[in-house]
Amino acid sequence: MSLESQNSGNLKTRELIKSTFIDMDIKNGFVATVGNTPLIRLNSFSEETGCEILGKAEFLNPGGSVKDRAALYIIEDAEKKGLLKPGGTVVEGTAGNTGIGLAHICNAKGYKCLIIIPETQSQEKIDTLKTLGAEVRLVPAVPYKNPDNYVKVSGRVAAEMDNAIWANQFENLANRNAHYETTGAEIWTQTDGKIDGWVAATGTGGTYAGVSMYLKDQNSHVRCVVADPMGSGLYSYIKTGEIKPEGKSITEGIGNSRITGNMEGAPIDDAIQIDDRECVRVIYQLLNKEGLFMGGSVGINVGAAVALAKQMGAGHTIVTVLCDGGGRYQSRLYNPEWLASKGLAI
Numbered sequence: 385m386s387l388e389s390q391n392s393g394n395l396k397t398r399e400l401i402k403s404t405f406i407d408m409d410i411k412n413g414f415v416a417t418v419g420n421t422p423l424i425r426l427n428s429f430s431e432e433t434g435c436e437i438l439g440k441a442e443f444l445n446p447g448g449s450v451k452d453r454a455a456l457y458i459i460e461d462a463e464k465k466g467l468l469k470p471g472g473t474v475v476e477g478t479a480g481n482t483g484i485g486l487a488h489i490c491n492a493k494g495y496k497c498l499i500i501i502p503e504t505q506s507q508e509k510i511d512t513l514k515t516l517g518a519e520v521r522l523v524p525a526v527p528y529k530n531p532d533n534y535v536k537v538s539g540r541v542a543a544e545m546d547n548a549i550w551a552n553q554f555e556n557l558a559n560r561n562a563h564y565e566t567t568g569a570e571i572w573t574q575t576d577g578k579i580d581g582w583v584a585a586t587g588t589g590g591t592y593a594g595v596s597m598y599l600k601d602q603n604s605h606v607r608c609v610v611a612d613p614m615g616s617g618l619y620s621y622i623k624t625g626e627i628k629p630e631g632k633s634i635t636e637g638i639g640n641s642r643i644t645g646n647m648e649g650a651p652i653d654d655a656i657q658i659d660d661r662e663c664v665r666v667i668y669q670l671l672n673k674e675g676l677f678m679g680g681s682v683g684i685n686v687g688a689a690v691a692l693a694k695q696m697g698a699g700h701t702i703v704t705v706l707c708d709g710g711g712r713y714q715s716r717l718y719n720p721e722w723l724a725s726k727g728l729a730i
């Protein structure tokens with residue numbers, strides 16, 4: 385390309401960016417800034433597969449993750465039902481991102497926030513929660529069947545407090561409604577209905593279920609696939625009907641060994657399992673070739689999108705989620721010594 389045509393191309397891009405900025409409306413505070421995230425074409429992955437691999441840029445939410453949407457819907461649902469009153473406290477058991485979303489919204493709306501988090505979660509997420517003013521209680525990471533599991537502790541703590549609600553993100557359907565009404569609808573509009581596959585890992589299942597239900601309501605042929613890390617029981621459940629977790633994963637906030645309220649009734653066409661080695665490979669391709677600094681669950685999601693693209697063949701459009709940014713995992717995923725200690729040296 386000649387320098388002249390390159391310059392005129394750059395000029396056109398700048399004009400476009402300028403007009404986009406000028407058109408952007410003013411958002412009314414944190415709450416109105418949640419959602420309406422861009423859909424990013426992942427160029428290197430798209431070129432490798434011959435498919436359009438698109439990532440919903442949830443790391444661009446104001447609290448930094450896909451969970452801002454669920455946090456907002458859960459709080460506003462409780463307000464509408466009269467359960468959350470001025471000065472009240474929002475209590476939740478969370479791997480971090482829901483807590484961060486809740487803490488931001490509590491500050492913006494004048495509520496208190498109390499978070500119960502397993503002590504295995506990244507220090508970055510714990511520090512962020514504290515900085516946001518949430519009361520943070522660390523608990524040992526024990527399986528769900530144990531009464532001291534963080535989710536169960538959070539339910540008990542909320543029940544014992546006055547003027548407090550339990551967000552209960554795993555069972556509270558306000559979570560998946562957020563994704564039905566916003567994430568799913570946005571993806572459908574952004575792709576102009578030209579979407580062949582949707583794939584995402586699940587924590588509560590809110591994102592996967594809400595988006596799948598919306599997309600299937602528009603077009604029952606959209607293939608909806610659960611991405612699953614090792615150590616989670618969902619892959620075996622979907623493939624064989626038996627919840628049988630195998631192996632383990634360094635990813636946080638995803639995988640499950642039970643069917644949550646939010647996953648009940650969600651359309652599932654198939655499941656794809658991605659191991660940590662592939663997850664880390666994808667994370668570093670995102671960093672080095674796409675310029676995207678992403679959290680671990682994104683490695684599972686994009687790894688599964690690539691696997692789905694290979695299954696479906698060239699020419700298809702596949703959408704997944706870029707759940708959060710890499711800064712939350714700097715001391716782990718982006719620390720070569722930590723990776724090596726997990727047998728995942730890059």
Ligand code: PMP
Binds near residue numbers: 586589637681
């Ligand atoms: N990725 C990350 C980093 C998360 O924190 C979560 C939520 N725990 C998810 C993915 C999964 O989202 P959902 O709860 O909607 O299934």
